[in-house]
Amino acid sequence: MIHNLAKRAHDRNWSLDPIVRSLLDTDWYKLAMLQFIWKHFAGTRVRFTLINRTKAVRLAEVVDEVELRRQLDHARGLRFTKSELIWLAGNTFYGQRNIFSPAFIEWLATLALPPYRLVREDGQLRLDFEGAWEEVTLWEIHALAIVSELRTRHGYAQLDEMDLDILFSRAKAKLWSKVERLAGVPGLSFADFGTRRRHSFLWHEYVVSLLAAKLPGAFSGTSNTYLAYKHNLEAIGTNAHELPMVLTALARLGRLGEVGVQEAQYEVLRLWQQMYGGAMQVMLPDTYGSTQFFQNAPDWLADWNGVRLDSKDPYVGGKEALAFFAARGRDPGKKLLVPSDGLDVDRILGLHATFGGSIQPGHTAADFADARDFQDSAKWRHEPRCRISSGIGTNLTNDFSGCSPGNAADFAPISLVCKVTEVEEHPAVKLSDNYTKATGTAEEIAYYRSVFGSAGLAELPVTT
Amino acid sequence: MIHNLAKRAHDRNWSLDPIVRSLLDTDWYKLAMLQFIWKHFAGTRVRFTLINRTKAVRLAEVVDEVELRRQLDHARGLRFTKSELIWLAGNTFYGQRNIFSPAFIEWLATLALPPYRLVREDGQLRLDFEGAWEEVTLWEIHALAIVSELRTRHGYAQLDEMDLDILFSRAKAKLWSKVERLAGVPGLSFADFGTRRRHSFLWHEYVVSLLAAKLPGAFSGTSNTYLAYKHNLEAIGTNAHELPMVLTALARLGRLGEVGVQEAQYEVLRLWQQMYGGAMQVMLPDTYGSTQFFQNAPDWLADWNGVRLDSKDPYVGGKEALAFFAARGRDPGKKLLVPSDGLDVDRILGLHATFGGSIQPGHTAADFADARDFQDSAKWRHEPRCRISSGIGTNLTNDFSGCSPGNAADFAPISLVCKVTEVEEHPAVKLSDNYTKATGTAEEIAYYRSVFGSAGLAELPVTT
Structure with missing residues (x-):
């Protein structure tokens, strides 16, 4: 037995095992949004803030601050490589060539992540990223x-x-189940949306590689640009919410010309469709409540390809979205739903059965614990269905619960978020379809609610 | 990334990936028996036969005959190495030094496996090993x-x-469960007896290493001599049955002096205790039926350390063994039971609860599906208990059922056995405690039954 002496010596030499290996190691929509920001809103001052919502996990006691700084500093040292830029320029995204303009690619080559501010508060870590929107925005995914x-x-x-060997064996056995x-369900389509709260880069790469090899029909691709680049995937x-959040805040400050506060959510999409056509026209209606969004939407939005469902019960939200298209005289059967909020296998199958197909041999209604509407609403089962492709995140890329031998280590995912919190030094606000998920200062949230109302929102506070 | 080019090239150069790496890669009792055979019965002509009892698996269609011959030929080329012999001579077994005599060790150094005969019959493979007992006997485990x-x-x-990665992940997850x-059960003791029908050498090594590291109290060691040597285990x-089978056959041929057919089963043990004392005095009573064995046993056998239970229901057989000691005026509480017949975790825990200890916190009677007597016999619960240490085999070293992705490959263990079938060109016979497990020609079995009777045997044929 001849050991690889150089490798062993090298492994002991490591001063840093980098977590972010490439600036491409981010959600692809961040790059699509980056071009949008770079073109229309360069120089807008924003702040992104990373916090842990799972207060029971005292992050500052778990994550070593020195190591965190070294990893963040390492990410600041990264640049897009020549090969990556050539791929971005030459690749086809959603069936379209030349999505990224030569000028944008040229600018990307110069991009570096700006400084961060790290503070400890009550056993937690808080990261702030401030600066020009087009420089700051990529921090979100890398920092998470x-x-x-x-x-x-x-x-x-x-x-x-x-x-460790048992840990990964159990996690792999779980993944394989x-x-x-998910195998053999006709017409099923889903993608990996799990970069931000993944267990690790290498595990993420393993999961995506396995799905690509073993579910080639159903697995449509990954949101992770680096994995798509490295493994030849879609x-x-x-x-994301950051676009309407920033544009609405700008409107509120009177810096969006004629566009009013309530109109900014559509202005985003008007500019988006100038830049990107076809399949990239999938709207995210829930930033300030989906119900008001659809009620007041301009008619041209009904020509869009589909709707992403991110905070409302997707069985309810999906029907609401299809009703919007039907009410505007478009065929809901041709539209696409993209559920993306806390999905797991049950929910993917239940939503597919409800919106995308019938229950298949080998599966029974009992498999679909969440498919309330499917089981309750006889009417719905006879209405036309549509296209559906789910995005599954943390439950795919960080599902290690019950895998640690003797529960010696805690790998349960925590609710880590990194959101835009300020625009030009004023608070940014998201209301979402769930009252408890609103972000922003209390005062600003009150103002936004007065503008957008609360039609169709869940978890409304009780008024006596 | 620098590849280990030499390793990669070497791996492609392999002409044989050997299965048996060492003559020590055998059950330790084979070596203890080998010294016994070498000392007392050298030159006795025997035949061992390997057959597959699971006829549904057509072995000749699964195992390539050319590759089988190459592996068998490779094993024939093996010799005990100098380090292995020094270890055998210098190590302590069951607390005793110098178990193997210098003359035996010297002879071992010259030992090589003799020729084999391989034939295909009805889609099956049959292997015969004929020659002097001391040369042939080791083939059993290596061939299996x-x-x-x-x-x-x-x-x-x-x-x-x-x-393959999923296969092993699932098998590891299963092993870990x-x-x-088995963890945290006070007083629990068990050993690995799984060499002969193991999944593979490397899997066997993994299982034994894991148990040794993670259950240091309960895991008492391995029957595999090479793994004990390599990993510093007991x-x-x-x-085994081959000793009484050969000695009884010799008695039947009138070649055991004064010793009659019925007495040969005790003559084995008389010679055994001349050679090995103390903890190595564990009898195997079931070759021709345990009940007749205990009824007719000479009194000195009641001084032995314990009993291995290999074909009778161990709850019944264990009580029968303890009753033997009690009837002869010895304290059953000081005796050892070694159940070794098709054990799994449930049975190990159930037998331990019944014979070796009480039900422990965290376990309930429902865990012990097999512990019929424990639940039924209120009387038994008040009788004195004894020492117990189980030997677990195939269920430990070859439990891959349900692990193959898509069930693409069949790893279910088959009933592969290699038994002594002839002694001096006459049939060898085993009756066992289970009527259906008898081996030998019909004529000889009938004769043996007339000698030994059928008291206490299971699965007796119905007589009308």
Whole structure:
């Protein structure tokens, strides 16, 4: 037995095992949005803030601050490589060539992540990223992935080599049981949306590679641009809340010309369709409540390809979206739904059965614990269905619960978020379809509610 | 990334991936018996025969005959190495030094496996090993391990790299669930007896290493001498049916002096205790039926350390063994039971609860599906208990059922046996405690039954 002496010596030499290996290691929609921001809103001053909503996990006791700084600093040192830029320029996204303009690609080559501010508060870590929107925005995913993986590494340090082997064996067995349930369901389509709260880069890469190889029909691709680039997969994504949040805040400050506060959510999409056509026209209606969004939407929006469902019960939200298209005289059967909020295998199958197909041999209604509407509403079963493709995140890329031998280490995912919190030094606000998920200052939230109303929102506070 | 080019090139150069790496890769009791045979019965002509009792698996279609011959020929080329012999001579077994005499060790250094005869019959493979008992006997375990692992490799060939990774992940997850159930049970003791029908050498090594590291109290050691040597573990074993089978056949041929057919089963043990004392005095009573064995046993046998239970229901057989000691005025509480017949975790825990200890916190009677007597016999619960240490085999080292992705490959263990079938060209016979497990020609079995009777045997044929 001849050991690889150079490798062994090198492994002991490592001063840093980097978490972010490439600036491409981000959600693809961040790059699509980046071009949008770069073109229309360069120089807008914003602040993104990363916080842990799972207060029971005292992050500052789990994540070493020095190591966190080293990882963040390493990410600041990254640049898009020549090969990556050539791929971005030459690749086809959603069937379209030349999505990224030569000028944007040229600018991307110069991009570096700006400084961060890290503070400890009550056992938690808080990261702030301030600066020009087009420089700051990429931090979101990289910072989330770094903090998430450092927490994972803290867990690893509790385990010996055999425990680690069992940990991954169990996680792989668990993943495979999901693959088995997702296999052989006609017409099923889903994508990986799990970069931000993944267990680790290498696990993410393993999961995506396995799905691509073993579910080639159903697995439509990954939101992770680097994995799409490295493994020849489709890059998947739509657009995020940060666009309407920033544009609405700008409107509120009177800096969006004629566009009013309530109109800014549509102005985003008007500009988006100038830049991107066809399949990239998938709207995200829930920033200030989906019901008001659809009620007041301009008619041209009904020509869009589909709707992403991110905070309302997707069985309710999906019907609401299809009703919108029908009310505007468009065929809902040709539209696409993209559920993306906390999905797991049950929910993917239930939503597919409800919106995308019938229950298939080998599956029974009992498989679909969440498919309330499917079971309750006889009427719905006779209405036309549509296209549906789910985006599954944390439950795919960070599902290690019950895998740690003796529960010696805690790998349960935490609710880590990184959101735009300020625009030009004023608070940014999201209301969402769920009253409890609103972000922003209390005063600003009150103002936004007075503008957008609360039609169709869940978890409304009780008024006596 | 620098590849280990030499390793990669070497791996492609392999002409044989050997299954048996060492003559020590055998059950330790084979070596204890080998010294016994070498000292007392050298030159006795015997035949061992390997057959597959699971006729549904057509072994000749699964195991490539050319590859089988190459593996068997490779084993024939093996010799005990100098380090292995020094270890055998210098190590302590069951607390005793110098178990193996210098003359035996000197002879061992010259030992090589003799020729084999391989034939195909009805889609099956049959292997015969004929010659002097002391040269032939080791073939049993090596041949079983070779055929078993070749079947495993045939399964591997149906799977791609990812499938193989999932296969092992599931098998490890399954193994770990056994470790979790066996952990924390006070006084529990068990050993690995799984060499002969193991999945593969490397899997066997993994299982034993994991148990040794994670259940250091309960896991008492391995029957596999090579793994004991390599990993610094206790080598575990008693003695096997081949000793009484050959000695009884010799008595039947009038070649055992004054010793009659019925007495040969005790003559084995008389010679055994001349050679090995103390903890190695564990009798195997079931070759011709345990009930007649205990009824007719000479009184000195009641001084032995314990009893291995290998074919009778161990709850019944264990009580019968303890009753033997009690009837002869010895304290059953000081005796050892070694159940070794088709054990799994449930049975190990149930037997331990019944004979070795009380039901422990965290376990309930419902865990012990097999512990019929424990639940039924209120009387038994108040009788004194004894010492118990189980030997678990195939269910530990070859439990891959349900692990193959998509069930693409069949890794279910088969009933592969290699038994002594002839002694001096006359049939050898085993009756066992289970009527259906008898081996030998019909005529000889009938004769043996007339000698030994059928008291206490299970599965007696119905007589009308």
